[in-house]
Amino acid sequence: xxxxxxxxxxxxxxxxxxxxxxxxxxxxxxxxxxxxxxxxxxxxxxxxxxxxxxxxxxxxxxxxxxxxxxxxxxxxxxxxxxxxxxxxxxxxxxxxxxxxxxxxxxxxxxxxxxxxxxxxxxxxxxxxxxxxxxxxxxxxxxxxxxxxxxxxxxxxxxxxxxxxxxxxxxxxxxxxxxxxxxxxxxxxxxxxxxxxxxxxxxxxxxxxxxxxxxxxxxxxxxxxxxxxxxxxxxxxxxxxxxxxxxxxxxxxxxxxxxxxxxxxxxxxxxxxxxxx
Numbered sequence: 001x002x003x004x005x006x007x008x009x010x011x012x013x014x015x016x017x018x019x020x021x022x023x024x025x026x027x028x029x030x031x032x033x034x035x036x037x038x039x040x041x042x043x044x045x046x047x048x049x050x051x052x053x054x055x056x057x058x059x060x061x062x063x064x065x066x067x068x069x070x071x072x073x074x075x076x077x078x079x080x081x082x083x084x085x086x087x088x089x090x091x092x093x094x095x096x097x098x099x100x101x102x103x104x105x106x107x108x109x110x111x112x113x114x115x116x117x118x119x120x121x122x123x124x125x126x127x128x129x130x131x132x133x134x135x136x137x138x139x140x141x142x143x144x145x146x147x148x149x150x151x152x153x154x155x156x157x158x159x160x161x162x163x164x165x166x167x168x169x170x171x172x173x174x175x176x177x178x179x180x181x182x183x184x185x186x187x188x189x190x191x192x193x194x195x196x197x198x199x200x201x202x203x204x205x206x207x208x209x210x211x212x213x214x215x216x217x218x219x220x221x222x223x224x225x226x227x228x229x230x231x232x233x234x235x236x237x238x239x240x241x242x243x244x245x246x247x248x249x250x251x252x253x254x255x256x257x258x259x260x261x262x263x264x265x266x267x268x269x270x271x272x273x274x275x276x
Contacts, residue, residue: 031066042213043175062086075220085103085104099226101224109144151229192213204216212250
């Protein structure tokens with residue numbers, strides 16, 4: 001009887017071990033490849049990725065220079081070379097909502113660098129010679145000389161609420177899943193910071209075509225085009241609705257709590273009858 005039980009259990013035990021082995025191998029492969037796969041969600045704005053003094057100083061200066069106070073929605077664009085800018089949606093009343101675009105006259109990150117003493121090291125050709133250190137003095141006018149341009153345009157309150165819903169859902173997905181992005185692979189030319197009034201802030205890089213962060217950045221760029229007069233209001237709002245609809249479908253498919261997602265999206269059914 002014992003031999004019969006043993007003979008029955010051995011294949012079962014072997015099958016269980018085989019399944020566990022396959023699952024562990026798949027998990028190990030996912031973890032090893034994790035840094036090579038671009039993420040498609042927002043990460044916390046302030047974390048240990050760039051948690052040094054220079055990074056903190058930079059964001060403090062951005063708030064001083066570009067911020068115009070609490071907004072329903074905000075999106076800050078941090079380029080590597082061009083000037084920094086901030087797009088916000090503000091509410092004056094139930095019937096009046098407007099977009100405000102503020103742009104710095106130069107790159108704030110570079111200005112922050114110039115405002116601090118910088119050390120440079122020169123490595124000699126000969127090993128017998130010492131490494132020389134050069135200190136570049138701080139430029140006290142680097143930040144003071146920055147000018148800010150501001151433009152405002154009215155926007156349909158329903159469109160503003162739709163954008164606010166999209167921002168809120170994306171910020172609810174915010175997570176930090178890898179210690180340091182591999183910039184050799186990602187090589188972003190633009191980093192976006194998305195926020196809501198008195199709420200959280202998410203950092204995103206548009207890496208995947210038609211991905212969630214890319215669509216969110218597309219809405220931001222359309223708002224900028226409208227605010228700066230490059231796009232007419234009707235065309236801008238139509239494009240924003242299309243981008244937001246695509247994004248909401250992706251977000252709701254990925255969300256584990258479908259009831260919560262549907263409850264948030266329910267008011268947006270009236271957008272089809274939006275009046276201009």
